[in-house]
Amino acid sequence: MDQREELERLLCEHPFFRSMSPELQREIADCARSERYNAGEYIHREGEPADRFYLIRHGSVAQELRIPEQESIIIQTLHEGDILGWSWLVPPYRWTADARVMQLTRLIALDARCLRGKYADDPQLAYELLKRFIPIIANRLEASRLQLIDVYGEPRHRK
């Protein structure tokens, strides 16, 4: 099996894409490539250009928020099967958190410019993609809301 077929197979198996038509899956596979990161590496840092998103195939990735003069807070940890990254959808197209690899992680990266080129003229593809990102962003929002309550619950003015 060549690399392209392998990527297409991996995409089709992923819950994010499984329910899409084979035509759309093939379109999206044009924008995909495999990546691998070791524990401790950053996939991206807050503020960097967000020009892609990822399907996590194996491993886990911590989403961290930097706090001035303190250690970062882990807002959420993403695992196998999760989608990493939505900032490519929203101006100014910059990552809003750090993504730090917690163990050897393999991902499929999807290039944003390539995807936009595909869906600019294809409302069905735009719809299928946007529809799937809404629950993902909602999930990040819920994780942040819980984190906020958690932080608020900590004793204040600890000296």
Next chain:
Amino acid sequence: MGPNEELGRLLGEHRFFEGMNSGSCDRLSECATLEQFKTGQYIFREGSAADRFYLIRHGSVVLEIHVPGRDPIVVDTLQAGEVLGLSWLVSPYRWAYDARADQATEAISLEVTCLRSKYDNDPALASELFKRYIPVMADRLAATRRRIIDKAKESRLTREVK
């Protein structure tokens, strides 16, 4: 001008629907109601059914999280031109925050069952809505995270990075 045309025009005036064609605004206006809220009135409470969203025309709305035995956490304050309500988009379709009118507020509410009936078989209309909603969600996420950072700074919280 009939009530729907009037609402269609009001929808088209709101920043959320900027650039939307007037035909789509007119169709969506069938799901719209103009609502007024008094200062201090709750527009919705956390946990209740999220069956609509609101385009704020005048006034302002505070989003807060109720914490038993403590002051509520203010997550964000929304002004005229902003959108209130995300929870109708995702299961379990329950509000995640309390929304309280901070002053006399006028908003157009859009009822969700009606909206879905308009966009379910119309991917172009659905994309238009979702494309507009994603930045609203991103704003709310950014506001929530700013509050996390504020609170963490306040409490000098440090957390072990595992």
